[in-house]
Amino acid sequence: MERVDLKPPSDGADVGARADAYAAAPLLNCLLREVAEPLAGTGERRTYRLPSGRLLRVRGERRPAEPEVRAGGDWHRVGHTELVKLVAEELRRHTGRSNGDLPTEMIDSRDAVAALLAARSRTTAPEDPYLRSEQSLITGHPHHPAPKARGGGPVASWLPYAPEAHARFPLVLLGVREDEVVEEGDTAALDALGGAPPGYRLLPAHPWQLDLVARDLAPAFADGRLVRLGTTGFPAWPTAAVRTLYEPVRDLFLKFSLDVRITNDVRRLWRHDLLRLRRTDTAVTAAFTGRATGAAWLGDRGYRTARFAFEELAVLVRDGLRDRLPPGATALLAAGLVEGFEGSPLAAATDPAAWWEAYLRQVVPPALTAFAEHGVVLEAHLQNTLVAVDAAGTPVRALFRDAEGVKLLADVDRAAGWERLVYCLVVNHLTEIAAALAEHHPGLDPWPAARRELARHDLPEIPVLLASPTLPGKTNLLLRWTGADGADARYLPLPNPLART
Structure with a gap:
């Protein structure tokens, strides 16, 4: 099988060209899987018929590359921008519907990849193999049209928190007035992250999420339901899920809301999911209890939030790794x-x-x-x-x-x-x-x-x-x-x- 290598080379090759290749591979996977008809034939390139009747060929299988369209009796290379236009045209023909947002999201994903590649050239991957594996996903979901889109916000708003850029950062510590706290399950690990003044409970926050919902929280800060308590004296590492962070010294995972669309959903801790969390986690924990194979479940112990910002400020406490290895x-x-x-x-x-x-x-x-x-x-x-x-x-x-x-x-x-x-x-x-x-x-x-x-x-x-x-x-x-x-x-x-x- 021919291998298509999209890994960043060490010779300083053009970041834009590499970003195009990374972004094109999952988009092509989607197009070829969902709406294209594979044609018979063998060789280095595979050929497909699109809904419009146009022929498209690519090199490689697992991560298709170098797309070309047949026109005027010859094959013509298609860059990422042209590929986005082609996909949109084919989907309009295939579904009879238009969508003005998804092409923008595809471009956003490609531009995010370019920013990540540039950032990685200035940073060092973590020494811990586990963290290195979590922060390795430049391609991301291999069958999604825009796996690295970050909500269309400016790079400076999200890059400091990107796992793919080997980020690590302290958590923001908030105090929530006790009569406004909502929690369920075991959240004791949150209280060990810092101290809260009398009448308040500690609530860590993801700094990116706090920026995203700052306007909505302004009244709570103004009337004292919410107070700022600084930041943790230690960093947390974003995992592949972006909004789930790992603190290796305490062996603790924390999952936050993040009001940004990443792949198919806005990544918020939705109320309906939190309210059924204990039932679901209890059922899965029972399924893994006493298993002779030794497989493990990283349980979601509990959550804490503020009544007036139930989903926006929710944080979920997840089991660590060490006693399960x-x-x-x-x-x-x-x-x-x-x-x-x-x-x-x-x-x-x-x-x-x-x-x-x-x-x-x-x-x-x-x-x-x-x-x-x-x-x-x-x-x-x-x-x-x-x-x-x-x-x-x-x-x-x-x-x-x-x-x-x-x-x-x-x-x-x-x-x-x-x-x-x-x-x-x-x-x-x-x-x-x-x-x-x-x-x-x-x-x-x-x-x-x-x-x-x-x-x-x-x-x-x-x-x-x-x-x-x-x-x-x-x-x-x-x-x-x-x-x-x-x-x-x-x-x-x-x-x-x-x-x-």
Whole structure:
């Protein structure tokens, strides 16, 4: 398989050209998956027919590059700006609808990548492999039209808080008048971050979010419901989720609201999600209690907020890593393994087949068992899965996170829950890891091992999955173009590499 390398070279190559390549790859993935018709043929480039009848060809598979359109009997290279226009034209033809916002968002995503690449040239990646994996995602979601858009705000407003720029920064400490505090669950870790004056409770805030909602909070500061208490004397590190921060000394994760659209949703801690948090987290914790496989759940212990700014100032407390890792093991973000970072064990595996089998043994059984025995549908995609590796780089434990994305079969139809699990675990997760592994280790066929691992589990859905010609692929481009709610999921059939032949 031909490898298309989008990693920043060390020779000072043009940042703009690299930003174009990074931004074009996920946009092309969306276009080719959701509205294009693949044409027969082999060779270095693959050709597709678009809804307009135009022909488009690209180089590479996992991260398509160098798009060209057929016109006047010849192929013509399409830059990122022209690609955005082409996508918009094809979507108008395909859907019969217009969208003036998404093309702007695509350009914003590309410009954000350029800013991130420039910032990374002036910074050093963290020494901690876990933090390095969390902060590695320059491409980001590989099937989203604008994975790095940051709400259209000026670069100076968000770059100091960008994980991709290896940011770290102190938290703002606020005091909320006690009669205005709303909380549920275990929030004791928040009180250890600093001190609050009598009659107030401590509430940490993400500085970017505080800037975004400053006007709305002005009355609360004016009448004393809210007071500023300075900042923490230590930094926190933004993870791949941007609004979730990690403080390694205290081994503490904090998740904040962030009133910015990132991928498909405005990243706010919504009231309805917070109100069901304890029920969801309790169910998932029970599914992971006493598991012989040693898989772990990073529980969302509780939340604290202010009554007058329930969603805007909410902060969620999440379990740390250390007591959930085997001795000597290091946690790594699954999405980072796909993106690539210095020291990645996926790239360095000397026996990739054995590495992949170990990976499958850690990741697949917990997700399937949670579904089959506990009615829990994990959102087991790349950004919600950590994989602990031993000193040799071999996967030895999976850790899952984010109760907000979990569904319970008590609340959803089993078929819908299974479809979501297959999308998150197989399409979003295993397919990407398998492709990255095969790219780094040519000649490896990862799918027989995946079939064997899935077949070990006695679920009625497994034989159907292994025999089905298709898998469900989420249509992020069409969802955004049609203005669907961020929580919506619509799927189209994708070829199933697990299918028996």
